[in-house]
Amino acid sequence: MGARLRVVLDQLVHVVDQDQATAARELTAGLVATAPSGCAVDAIVPAGAQVDVAGVDEVRTLGLGRRELAASWQLGIAPGVGGGMIHAPTLMAPLVRHDRVHDHDQTTVTVWDLCAWDDPGALSKSAVAWQRGMLRRAARHADAVVVPTHAVGERLAEIARLGDRIRVIAGAPPHDFAVPADAESRRGALSLPSEYIVLTGSADTLAAGFRGAVAAGVDAVVLDAPEGSEPRLAEVASAAGLPERRAHVRGALSAADRAAVLSGASAYTATRTVAGWPWRAVEALTVGVPVVASDTGCHRDVIADGGMFAAPDDLPDALADAAGNGSARLRVLASDRSRAFSWAGAAERVWSLHADL
Numbered sequence: 001m002g003a004r005l006r007v008v009l010d011q012l013v014h015v016v017d018q019d020q021a022t023a024a025r026e027l028t029a030g031l032v033a034t035a036p037s038g039c040a041v042d043a044i045v046p047a048g049a050q051v052d053v054a055g056v057d058e059v060r061t062l063g064l065g066r067r068e069l070a071a072s073w074q075l076g077i078a079p080g081v082g083g084g085m086i087h088a089p090t091l092m093a094p095l096v097r098h099d100r101v102h103d104h105d106q107t108t109v110t111v112w113d114l115c116a117w118d119d120p121g122a123l124s125k126s127a128v129a130w131q132r133g134m135l136r137r138a139a140r141h142a143d144a145v146v147v148p149t150h151a152v153g154e155r156l157a158e159i160a161r162l163g164d165r166i167r168v169i170a171g172a173p174p175h176d177f178a179v180p181a182d183a184e185s186r187r188g189a190l191s192l193p194s195e196y197i198v199l200t201g202s203a204d205t206l207a208a209g210f211r212g213a214v215a216a217g218v219d220a221v222v223l224d225a226p227e228g229s230e231p232r233l234a235e236v237a238s239a240a241g242l243p244e245r246r247a248h249v250r251g252a253l254s255a256a257d258r259a260a261v262l263s264g265a266s267a268y269t270a271t272r273t274v275a276g277w278p279w280r281a282v283e284a285l286t287v288g289v290p291v292v293a294s295d296t297g298c299h300r301d302v303i304a305d306g307g308m309f310a311a312p313d314d315l316p317d318a319l320a321d322a323a324g325n326g327s328a329r330l331r332v333l334a335s336d337r338s339r340a341f342s343w344a345g346a347a348e349r350v351w352s353l354h355a356d357l
Contacts, residue, residue, distance in 0.1 A: 002038030005031060005354060006060070008088040012049040014066040017090075018252060019279045020112055023171055024089035028053045030347030031087075039351075044081060044094075074133050085354050095137040106357045109138050110146040112171070113276025117159055122202060122226075122274075135160055143357050146350075148277040151297030155275045169349045170302070171277050172341040173286045174255050179263040186260035192248060193219045197323060198262055198289075200224055200280045201271030203232050205294065208312040209269045210240035210247065212292070212319030218266055219246040223258065223280060227251060263287045266323035267330075269315065270299060278302055285338040290322040290330035306337025 011021035032055035078094035116131035213220035237247035268284035291307030
């Protein structure tokens with residue numbers, strides 16, 4: 001029998017981050033599809049979880065629920081997990097002392113963003129403490145730490161002593177992410193205007209995007225807004241010159257709704273500056289929407305020649321161009337760039353990583 005890769009699927013019941021939970025399932029399906037001859041994919045799950053990924057072989061169900069498991073693993077207590085090759089699609093991993101050389105045990109983890117270090121106000125205090133604690137454990141016990149972009153890797157190297165253990169493996173959109181047949185009715189159900197741009201970011205970075213909506217002469221739709229942030233974002237829009245009635249703030253949406261919203265936009269703008277995987281930017285590329293992003297290393301790594309980059313002061317003009325004269329060209333570039341990302345490709349690199357280890 002060949003190697004068995006054991007994947008930690010901790011968010012099957014209790015979802016902490018929907019994007020990362022989806023990525024874990026998508027990657028697992030990719031690992032099953034790309035498994036080398038004689039190799040198998042197993043799963044490690046909390047109590048009460050049912051694995052919904054076809055092709056997974058053995059499932060190790062632990063005695064603790066997800067929340068209790070997170071606290072236990074943060075303390076380095078991981079009874080019942082066992083050894084072997086363990087891959088965690090997040091920082092949630094049984095990071096304990098093991099012997100890779102003699103027992104062939106290895107554990108790898110994934111860091112999708114560095115909000116806990118560079119924008120801690122975006123997370124709860126407990127989430128910040130947990131992520132920082134788990135990275136300290138990873139620095140001691142992980143055989144490799146996977147990051148989605150070179151920029152995240154460079155910043156992570158400044159935060160933790162990981163040496164040559166940082167490996168870059170990009171993410172991807174959900175495998176079936178596409179414009180739904182009922183996109184127009186979905187936009188109607190969300191009370192969206194006929195013309196708009198889509199923005200993502202924080203209250204501190206969205207002002208430039210709102211000014212871009214003013215420059216383009218359209219409304220602005222904000223996605224992924226934290227619960228209760230609507231009044232604050234409406235104030236930011238108003239201060240940027242966009243009337244409150246033209247700023248449409250929406251929280252977390254389903255993949256189908258996001259595809260409907262993005263596909264109906266004149267342009268999409270990622271204003272975030274913290275190092276991390278730009279989930280919505282990749283989805284915007286996938287549906288062929290003109291993309292404008294803040295000029296950061298992560299955005300350049302991921303979007304590359306598939307969009308435009310601008311400093312905050314230049315973002316309004318760039319958005320106006322993307323939604324106007326530059327639209328046709330940028331739609332083609334976005335679609336072309338989107339082909340660079342797939343979970344099958346990511347899975348192949350994960351298999352190669354564990355083979356190298």
